[in-house]
Amino acid sequence: xxxxxxxxxxxxxxxxxxxxxxxxxxxxxxxxxxxxxxxxxxxxxxxxxxxxxxxxxxxxxxxxxxxxxxxxxxxxxxxxxxxxxxxxxxxxxxxxxxxxxxxxxxxxxxxxxxxxxxxxxxxxxxxxxxxxxxxxxxxxxxxxxxxxxxxxxxxxxxxxxxxxxxxxxxxxxxxxxxxxxxxxxxxxxxxxxxxxxxxxxxxxxxxxxxxxxxxxxxxxxxxxxxxxxxxxxxxxxxxxxxxxxxxxxxxxx
Amino acid sequence: xxxxxxxxxxxxxxxxxxxxxxxxxxxxxxxxxxxxxxxxxxxxxxxxxxxxxxxxxxxxxxxxxxxxxxxxxxxxxxxxxxxxxxxxxxxxxxxxxxxxxxxxxxxxxxxxxxxxxxxxxxxxxxxxxxxxxxxxxxxxxxxxxxxxxxxxxxxxxxxxxxxx
Numbered sequence: 001x002x003x004x005x006x007x008x009x010x011x012x013x014x015x016x017x018x019x020x021x022x023x024x025x026x027x028x029x030x031x032x033x034x035x036x037x038x039x040x041x042x043x044x045x046x047x048x049x050x051x052x053x054x055x056x057x058x059x060x061x062x063x064x065x066x067x068x069x070x071x072x073x074x075x076x077x078x079x080x081x082x083x084x085x086x087x088x089x090x091x092x093x094x095x096x097x098x099x100x101x102x103x104x105x106x107x108x109x110x111x112x113x114x115x116x117x118x119x120x121x122x123x124x125x126x127x128x129x130x131x132x133x134x135x136x137x138x139x140x141x142x143x144x145x146x147x148x149x150x151x152x153x154x155x156x157x158x159x160x161x162x163x164x165x166x167x168x169x170x171x172x173x174x175x176x177x178x179x180x181x182x183x184x185x186x187x188x189x190x191x192x193x194x195x196x197x198x199x200x201x202x203x204x205x206x207x208x209x210x211x212x213x214x215x216x217x218x219x220x221x222x223x224x225x226x227x228x229x230x231x232x233x234x235x236x237x238x239x240x241x242x243x244x245x246x247x248x249x250x251x252x253x
Numbered sequence: 254x255x256x257x258x259x260x261x262x263x264x265x266x267x268x269x270x271x272x273x274x275x276x277x278x279x280x281x282x283x284x285x286x287x288x289x290x291x292x293x294x295x296x297x298x299x300x301x302x303x304x305x306x307x308x309x310x311x312x313x314x315x316x317x318x319x320x321x322x323x324x325x326x327x328x329x330x331x332x333x334x335x336x337x338x339x340x341x342x343x344x345x346x347x348x349x350x351x352x353x354x355x356x357x358x359x360x361x362x363x364x365x366x367x368x369x370x371x372x373x374x375x376x377x378x379x380x381x382x383x384x385x386x387x388x389x390x391x392x393x394x395x396x397x398x399x400x401x402x403x404x405x406x407x408x409x410x411x412x413x414x415x416x417x
Contacts, residue, residue, distance in 0.1 A: 012256055013264065026263025034268055038275045045283035065291045068284070088288060089280035097272060113268075118261040122268035185257065 003200070007192050011185065013116050030113035037100045037113075041093075068092055075240050079247035083138055087246065090130060095239040098123065102184055102231035106224070114234070115185040117177065124177035127242040131173070135249035147252035172245055176238055183234050187227045194220045378417075385414060 013030045048064050051057025071092050076084040084091075098114060105112025113119045135144035148165035149158050198216045202209020389410035396402070 008256065013261065024263070026261065026267045028261070028264055031264050031267045031271070034271050038271055042275060042278055042282070045279055045287075049283040049286040061287070061290075064283075064287050068287055068291055089284040090276055092284055093272075093276045093279050097275060116261075116264065117258055118264040119268050121260060122265045123272060125265075126269060126272055 003193075003196055006196065007189060010192055011115060011188055013111075013118075029111050030116045030119055033104050033111055033113045034101060034119065036110075037097065037104055041096055041100060045096075067096075071095060071239070075243045079240075079243040080134070080250055081247065083134070083250050084243065084247065087130060087134070091239055091243060094123070094127070094242065095235050098180070098238050099231060099235035102234060103228075105184070105188060106227070106231075112184050112188055114180050115188055117181045120177040120181040120184075123180070123238070124173050127176055127238075127245070128170075128173040130242065131169070131246045131249055134246040138250050139252070144249065147249055169245070169249075172241075176241055180234050180238050183230055187223070187230055191220060191223050191227065194223060381417060382414060385410060385417075 013028045015024070016027045016029075016032075018025045018027045045064065048057070048060045052061055068088070072085075072088055075095075076088055076091050080087065101113045101119070104110045105115070114123075132144075135147060139147060145162075148162050148169070150161070150165075153161055194216050198209055198212050201212040389406060393406055396406075
């Protein structure tokens with residue numbers, strides 16, 4: 001087994017091989033991780049929203065309200081305006097879902113589902129749906145399509161600008177998926193590579209392997225801290241960009 | 254490694270369903286309650302703030318009215334004070350004039366009384382001198398005394414006059 005195979009084994013999703021009536025079910029490590037994160041978020045937040053009687057409950061409720069205020073006042077309202085209020089539950093869920101999915105990879109025996117392009121593409125598709133829905137809801141089909149052509153564009157340029165703008169919007173959604181996927185994947189690959197350095201060097205000579213242990217572990221700890229930061233940062237970026245794109249179709253130029 | 258970029262449509266669909274269901278369930282069981290409570294409290298705070306602002310504006314208006322009233326009262330008090338001082342000055346002048354008039358009257362009365370008493374005393378002295386001269390003349394005549402004796406008698410009369 002070479003290094004690439006080891007890395008692929010640790011990063012790639014694994015199908016559990018379950019099937020129903022001859023149809024292979026997409027029950028994989030990543031999908032189970034997503035389900036676990038969803039159940040955790042659902043049970044925790046549902047409990048928090050009704051736990052105002054105890055002191056801990058009130059504290060958690062206050063924290064949850066601070067979180068909602070942050071998402072609303074820092075991400076949604078500045079980018080989408082008051083029209084974004086209706087989308088607040090979506091953005092609150094999106095941020096926490098991505099964050100906890102990113103952080104799940106830090107827990108032993110769990111994997112970072114956001115390092116799977118299928119997962120990030122699915123999230124980007126949901127965000128694309130929200131962007132599309134925002135445009136259609138506030139401008140209608142014709143108004144939404146008109147929004148792809150900046151005002152003041154000469155008529156002869158419209159056939160050129162329109163497809164470019166449509167492609168630009170599609171690319172923005174695709175880039176959401178790729179950015180999250182690439183950031184989470186690269187972090188885990190670096191962590192794995194740092195660990196593998198010890199074994200590769202140790203295979204050459206046992207003393208060299210022991211010597212590489214301390215710097216490799218130091219870098220490993222540093223990268224883990226960086227991964228924690230990246231987990232928050234990528235959740236924030238994904239949510240922020242979704243709000244910006246949705247705001248751009250609501251408040252067209 | 255090429256599998257990294259190979260999409261798994263099953264996982265993709267499952268993720269979409271999972272996420273959208275989570276959005277719906279969290280909205281239903283968590284966010285609606287939390288956002289509702291948050292907005293209700295924010296509305297309450299905004300109302301309280303507005304009421305406090307209104308109360309402050311009312312208090313400032315009242316203070317302005319009281320200040321204006323106080324300024325009016327101060328002006329009126331100053332006017333009354335000036336009037337009182339004027340009245341006091343006029344009363345003082347009146348009292349002084351009355352006192353002076355009374356004093357002059359008393360002085361004139363005293364002078365007149367003194368003059369009268371002086372005239373009375375002079376009249377009394379004159380009568381006394383006349384009587385004494387008459388007595389002396391009577392004695393001279395009765396005794397028919399010589400010059401020497403007469404002179405002595407006159408001298409004696411004059412001495413008596415001096416004594417009186």
